[in-house]
Amino acid sequence: MMLFSGTKGLPVVTADEAAELGTVEALAVEAPLGLIGHLRLSGGPARKGRAWLPWSLVRAVGPDAVIVRSAAEPVVAEEPDHHEILGSRVLTDRGDEHGTVKDVAFDPATGRIGTVHTTQGNVSGHRLLGLGDYALVIRAE
Amino acid sequence: MDALMLASELAKRPVVTLAGEVVAEVKDTVFDGTAGQITGFTLNGRGLLAGPLKQSLPWSSVHALGRHAVLVPGREALAEPAAVVASGEAAHGAVPGAKVLTDEGVEAGSVLDVVVAPDGRVVGFRISATEAFVHRDHGRHSVFVPRGEALAVSGRALVVPSGASHFVADDLPSFTTQVEIFAARAAASKGSKGTAAGREHL
Structure with missing residues (x-):
């Protein structure tokens, strides 16, 4: 398991060309699936501003770099509907608050969310229902 | 028994979809004619849309009424005001002060x-x-x-x-x-x- 906080700033490098595409700025969560959907990059050499990369192109997430398959235009132009999970308010589907998100542990091999660490305890990735502008909604226990 | 709430405390409670998006906040709670059951909520907008909304929220579309938010399945839960106000008009506003x-x-x-x-x-x-x-x-x-x-x-x-x-x-x-x-x-x-x-x- 790796933490979201531990991936921020890691260089994103292609396996085929060893080209650096940028650094990880954020991870976008597909909450209902309990999976990471995209990586948001910043500071790529040929790019200005932000770019998004689908998680399906990620080959490995190591302690020092994220390796992606190829630089053959892997970056999606269209920005996914992204809400930052770190710091997000947590709300159960019964309408009760459950603190805010401190960090997220995920399986770097699959992109699956293992545990969401909140200010009021840990929540399993299976309980995520949605992540929007107001809150991360989780299934009540 | 789950925590009981005062209707007056429901005002301003955010209406949030299961996808985590806030779509409105509660303006008033509307009861049925015998004040036995909530029939729905009238709504206010939030942020730039502050002020009374044309839409309302019928109780049948509420996923959960919690201590911090009213959960709805999605934005489509919001309905015409008639869905809530017409059925409860007699009781609405008449209960406090009765x-x-x-x-x-x-x-x-x-x-x-x-x-x-x-x-x-x-x-x-x-x-x-x-x-x-x-x-x-x-x-x-x-x-x-x-x-x-x-x-x-x-x-x-x-x-x-x-x-x-x-x-x-x-x-x-x-x-x-x-x-x-x-x-x-x-x-x-x-x-x-x-x-x-x-x-x-x-």
């Missing part, structure tokens, strides 16, 4: 607020009680009375069972306990009547 009478004709006070359960049922009222009703002699008291089974709502008056005066509570947590006792006693008396009727048949 006169409270016991079924023995004693004035018990006036309604300050409505106590609701997370399932939308009205379980009691916060009233400004008369001395005669609470049997205390320090003037008027703000107390909670259970809705009971035999309550009637007519026009601007509420009729509560006189037995409810034994169950008045000074705060919401102790009221929660007393509602349970009241409900258990009501269920037990119904049960014994049932048994008596059964014996007559034999």
